[in-house]
Amino acid sequence: MDIRPGIKEYLLHSDEVDTVEITDLQLLSGGAIQQNWLLDATVNGTALETVLRTDSTSSLEDSLSRAQEYTIFTIAFEAGVTVPEPLWLSVDPRWIGKPFFIMRRVAGTAAGHKIVRNDAMGGGRKVLANRLGQELAHIHSIKRSQAGLNFLALPTPTPALHRVAEYRAALDASDMPQPTLEWGLYWLEQNAPDAVNELVLCHNDFRTGNYMVTEQSLTGILDWEFAAWGDPLVDIGWFCAKCWRFGAVGNEAGGISDRADFYNGYEQVTGVRIDRNAVLYWEVMATMRWAIIAMKQGDRHISGREPSLELALTRHIVPELELDILHMTQEVGNA
Amino acid sequence: MRDNPQAGDLLKIAEATFIQEILPFLPADKKYTALMIANAMRISARQFEGNKNNVAAEIDAVAKLLGQTNISDNPDTLIILNKQFAAAIRSGAFASGSAGHVKTRQHLLTCVQNRLAEVNPKAIVGDSDDR
Numbered sequence: 001m002d003i004r005p006g007i008k009e010y011l012l013h014s015d016e017v018d019t020v021e022i023t024d025l026q027l028l029s030g031g032a033i034q035q036n037w038l039l040d041a042t043v044n045g046t047a048l049e050t051v052l053r054t055d056s057t058s059s060l061e062d063s064l065s066r067a068q069e070y071t072i073f074t075i076a077f078e079a080g081v082t083v084p085e086p087l088w089l090s091v092d093p094r095w096i097g098k099p100f101f102i103m104r105r106v107a108g109t110a111a112g113h114k115i116v117r118n119d120a121m122g123g124g125r126k127v128l129a130n131r132l133g134q135e136l137a138h139i140h141s142i143k144r145s146q147a148g149l150n151f152l153a154l155p156t157p158t159p160a161l162h163r164v165a166e167y168r169a170a171l172d173a174s175d176m177p178q179p180t181l182e183w184g185l186y187w188l189e190q191n192a193p194d195a196v197n198e199l200v201l202c203h204n205d206f207r208t209g210n211y212m213v214t215e216q217s218l219t220g221i222l223d224w225e226f227a228a229w230g231d232p233l234v235d236i237g238w239f240c241a242k243c244w245r246f247g248a249v250g251n252e253a254g255g256i257s258d259r260a261d262f263y264n265g266y267e268q269v270t271g272v273r274i275d276r277n278a279v280l281y282w283e284v285m286a287t288m289r290w291a292i293i294a295m296k297q298g299d300r301h302i303s304g305r306e307p308s309l310e311l312a313l314t315r316h317i318v319p320e321l322e323l324d325i326l327h328m329t330q331e332v333g334n335a
Numbered sequence: 336m337r338d339n340p341q342a343g344d345l346l347k348i349a350e351a352t353f354i355q356e357i358l359p360f361l362p363a364d365k366k367y368t369a370l371m372i373a374n375a376m377r378i379s380a381r382q383f384e385g386n387k388n389n390v391a392a393e394i395d396a397v398a399k400l401l402g403q404t405n406i407s408d409n410p411d412t413l414i415i416l417n418k419q420f421a422a423a424i425r426s427g428a429f430a431s432g433s434a435g436h437v438k439t440r441q442h443l444l445t446c447v448q449n450r451l452a453e454v455n456p457k458a459i460v461g462d463s464d465d466r
Contacts, residue, residue: 029364029367168425171421176414176417177414177417177418177420177421178421179397179417179420179421179424179443179446180443180446180447182421182424182425183424183429183439183440183443185425186424186425186427186430190430190431309368309371309372309375310371312375313371313374313375313378316378316454316455319447319450319451319454319455319458320451320455320458322443322447323444323447323448323451323458323459323462326440326443326444326447330440
């Protein structure tokens with residue numbers, strides 16, 4: 001389906017647009033859950049470089065709608081988080097057949113394997129890790145009192161036990177038993193921390209690969225579709241987990257730098273010291289979460305619903321994550 | 336009886352030929368897909384040549400951990416046993432401090448390493464419990 005005429009009609013339909021010429025439209029690679037289109041247009045005589053984000057052929061049931069994601073982009077942008085500026089949202093299917101939003105395109109790359117191998121990215125590894133810590137702290141400054149975010153899920157009875165129940169339900173829905181993942185989930189249940197005093201806005205996919213960066217600086221935090229209220233350590237554990245270091249295992253902060261650089265950035269903004277030991281629990285949880293997602297992605301291929309070599313191979317990531325879980329739960333021991 | 340070369344050997348030579356003779360001529364935007372194809376062929380070849388005794392050993396080990404002796408000779412025996420095993424783990428039957436805890440963890444480690452030997456051997460290079 002050519003979505004170009006629909007986009008043009010939509011823009012002309014909006015009050016502030018009189019003339020539109022679409023100069024480039026290309027589907028960007030990646031995005032198993034969402035589609036991202038490079039969209040260049042001349043609007044009212046001004047050249048605009050944007051990205052159009054819409055639903056992919058399949059979606060994960062716990063991901064936000066495009067309208068909800070657009071709301072979070074807007075609130076995060078206003079809270080000072082470095083996100084691409086949200087420009088337009090359409091929930092009306094008449095334009096391109098599904099909801100979409102358009103945001104200003106930011107420069108740089110999000111390719112994790114390139115970022116972790118380049119010492120200069122973001123102004124240098126330490127600068128980038130510190131900046132990412134600050135960005136996450138700004139995200140976590142958004143609390144439940146924030147208007148407009150009532151649609152976000154609340155974890156019950158606690159952030160940790162909510163996830164344990166969710167992942168067990170995913171295992172129960174799968175045909176094949178997973179004793180090692182059960183082993184990890186039992187450990188996560190037995191060692192679950194208490195509920196936090198105050199839930200914060202968690203990005204829930206804050207990791208290398210989901211931010212844009214040039215050699216000069218960070219340019220945008222992306223992929224907010226899993227945002228929800230939660231324990232701030234969820235995001236810190238996800239960012240630091242070994243499975244998101246893109247092979248640069250020694251750089252424990254997202255494969256780019258030392259944890260201290262990332263933690264310092266976070267603490268500079270919040271004024272609250274991160275509990276180093278408590279983060280380890282959430283790294284086990286992060287590894288478990290990625291294993292469950294990989295299993296579900298594989299099931300999409302195996303079931304025949306969505307034949308895909310990428311999904312099929314993602315299923316085979318699970319044993320490596322299981323190995324990490326067996327080692328981490330042994331190293332941390334029982335709390 | 337099949338003639339040689341058979342599946343594992345054919346996949347290995349097909350993958351090597353693909354990497355050497357096709358991959359260099361593909362446009363940049365197709366390299367990622369091509370590398371995935373090569374990886375799928377490598378996994379398939381290793382699975383064909385994998386240790387057929389692993390399944391029997393896993394059935395035996397899980398049955399012992401569950402305290403079962405009369406094991407049926409059913410193609411789905413391992414799945415059935417692993418479902419019981421998974422449920423037992425969830426119920427806390429092998430919790431830290433229990434009699435079967437250490438053996439269970441060692442069994443899980445062995446199973447994971449066996450699967451990794453087929454899908455990602457690099458992940459188990461240098462892996463040990465002492466790290």
